[in-house]
Amino acid sequence: xxxxxxxxxxxxxxxxTNSKLxxxxxxxxxxxxxxxxxxxxxxxLIRLTDEDPEMILVRLAKEEEAVGISAGAHFAGVKSAMxxxxxxxLASINGIVSFAHLYKIPLLMLISYRGSFGERDPxxxxxxxxxxxxxxxLGIPYTFLDALETVKKRIRQAQTLAESSLQxxxxxxxxxxxxxx
Amino acid sequence: xxxLDCLRSVYxxxxxxxxxxxxxxxxxxxxSLGHRPNFFYIQHAMGLASSTGLGLALCLPExxxxxxxxxGSLLMNLGSLSTMARYRPKKLVHxxxxxxxxxxxGGFPTATSTGTDLEGIxxxxxxxxxxxxxxxxxxxxAALSDAMHGDELTTIVAxxxxxxxxxxxxxxxLLENRFQFxxxxxxxxxx
Numbered sequence: 342x343x344x345x346x347x348x349x350x351x352x353x354x355x356x357x358t359n360s361k362l363x364x365x366x367x368x369x370x371x372x373x374x375x376x377x378x379x380x381x382x383x384x385x386l387i388r389l390t391d392e393d394p395e396m397i398l399v400r401l402a403k404e405e406e407a408v409g410i411s412a413g414a415h416f417a418g419v420k421s422a423m424x425x426x427x428x429x430x431l432a433s434i435n436g437i438v439s440f441a442h443l444y445k446i447p448l449l450m451l452i453s454y455r456g457s458f459g460e461r462d463p464x465x466x467x468x469x470x471x472x473x474x475x476x477x478x479l480g481i482p483y484t485f486l487d488a489l490e491t492v493k494k495r496i497r498q499a500q501t502l503a504e505s506s507l508q509x510x511x512x513x514x515x516x517x518x519x520x521x522x
Numbered sequence: 523x524x525x526l527d528c529l530r531s532v533y534x535x536x537x538x539x540x541x542x543x544x545x546x547x548x549x550x551x552x553x554s555l556g557h558r559p560n561f562f563y564i565q566h567a568m569g570l571a572s573s574t575g576l577g578l579a580l581c582l583p584e585x586x587x588x589x590x591x592x593x594g595s596l597l598m599n600l601g602s603l604s605t606m607a608r609y610r611p612k613k614l615v616h617x618x619x620x621x622x623x624x625x626x627x628g629g630f631p632t633a634t635s636t637g638t639d640l641e642g643i644x645x646x647x648x649x650x651x652x653x654x655x656x657x658x659x660x661x662x663x664a665a666l667s668d669a670m671h672g673d674e675l676t677t678i679v680a681x682x683x684x685x686x687x688x689x690x691x692x693x694x695x696l697l698e699n700r701f702q703f704x705x706x707x708x709x710x711x712x713x
Contacts, residue, residue, distance in 0.1 A: 374581060397580055400608065402601025409570035409602075413542075413577020416562070416704045418711065421577075440567035444700045 353381055354521040359489055360385035363451070363514075364393075366496040367422055372449070373397060374414045376407040377424035382453040382519040386424055404429030408436030412446045420500070422449045427456065427472040428465075430511070437479065441509045448509035449500050454485075459516045476511055483511035486518050523659060525619045525682040526551045529590075531663040535670065536560070536588065540578055540707065543590040544571045546626030547686030548619060552590065554687065557694055559706035565696055569599030572606060572616055579611035582707070586613045586670060593620040593634045600643060603677070607648030610675040616649070617666065618677065623684040644677040656681040 364386055367375070375390045376399040377383060390398045397419075399410055407423040414421040425433070430452050441448050455462070456469020476483045482502060486492050495512060503510040525547065533555050541561045543549045549563035564571050575589035596602070596618055606616065622635035634640060641654045651674045655662045662680050669676035 374577070399576075399580065399605065402604050403599075405570070406573040406576075406599065406602055406605055408567070409573025410577035410580075412570075413574040413579075414581050416540075416574075416707050417578050417581035418704075418708055419581040436567050436570055440564065440570055443566055444564075444696060446700075 353384070355382055355385055356519055356521045357385050359492070359518050361389065362489055362492050363486065363496065364389040366493040368393075368395070369493070370497055370500040371420050372422045372500070373419050374399065374410070374421040375424060376401055376410050376421065378402075378404050378407075378426070378429050380426040380429075380453055380455070382455070382514060383424050383426070386451075403432055405433040405436040408433055408440050408446070408448065411448050412440060412444070415446055420449075420504075422451060424451050426453045426468075427513075428468045430472065431468060431475070434475070434479070437481075437509055442479075445507035446509075447503035447507050449503050450509055450511045451486075452511055452513055453519065454513040454515050457516065459520075472513070481509050481511050482506075483513060485513045485515050487515040488518065492518070523656065523662065523680070523682050524685060525621070525680070526554075526687075527659045528619070528662045528680055528682065530555055531659045532666050535667065539586040539588045539670070540582075541588050541590065542571050542575045542578070544568065544592050544595045546592075546690055548590050548592055550687045550690045550692060553692045553694065557692075559702050561699075562703040563692075563694075563699060568595045569602065571595060572599065572602040575614055575616065576602070576606050576609065576611065579614040580609060583611060583613065585710070586615070587611075588615045588666075588670070589617065591616060591618045593618060593622060593632050593640060594624045596640060597632060597634075597638070600647075603644050603647035603649060606675060607650070610648075610650055612673045612675065614675050615666065615669045616675070616677040618679045619682050620679050621682050621684040625684050625686050626690060629684055641677075641679045644679070649677045650674050651676040652679070653677075654679040654681065
């Protein structure tokens, strides 16, 4: 399934089917707050969240805010998720280390993995190179959302690990899943 | 106007609120007045106190939430003002103690010492109610009371002297504070 976001812009073949699959899996995990900063691969996920009356969508100015917002949600007993590009993950690192790690705050981070194989935008490529090395350096457990068959299970497992270990856990949203081209 | 005197003047009113503070002098001074399970001190992660208060307020819309922020911390996350203004939870009160200084690291002047106006920035970001208090502890107490009993997201900029406690480390461990705070909030949900 394809959907053009803006008629005047170039076609953006972001997978609506797979975005819906991710969104439904988040809801099944009782996620009720989603913070987000838009990027191309996330447009459907953000819109689906915005249109769901059971979800609180927090549109951010910068991704690091999401660490505080998710901590507040955790204290309030509300499960949350963060939607961001990998460059947004880079922009959040002090919050992750100095808040989420220091205070053992569970974070479910869904990170679009731009700048990896198949990337055409030159400006995304440096962030693509450092994403996994940084996740490893920070000791953040991560895996990939790369096939529709495993999306639901991996989201459930990531959320379970974040809650049991009280730490940030990352899911890298890959081109294979998000982009229909 | 001393921040410690401001905190002391409103301490008794904090009992039924959730209170989030920044690190350094604000945390140490509130703690010195007597720790309570509804106080959470973010002992690092500068800039995220307001974001944490916003997360609490969005998830617990009937609960009064007070953030004790500072000029140095807020300047690190000015975007938080626009995010708070976007959702403007009615029971969130955002206090910014502005001592024009990064006091905890030796008193280096912040941009508010050279004219940056946090009240103006908050107002222009869309915070519905913004006040500056500079005259007296009584006026601070009155401003916080108005905000707490009002029904509108409020930012209070309190101009205070760049004076703080002798030490910043308290005997409350970070994790003890964090687990106690969450347990306190969950206990409020019990019938």
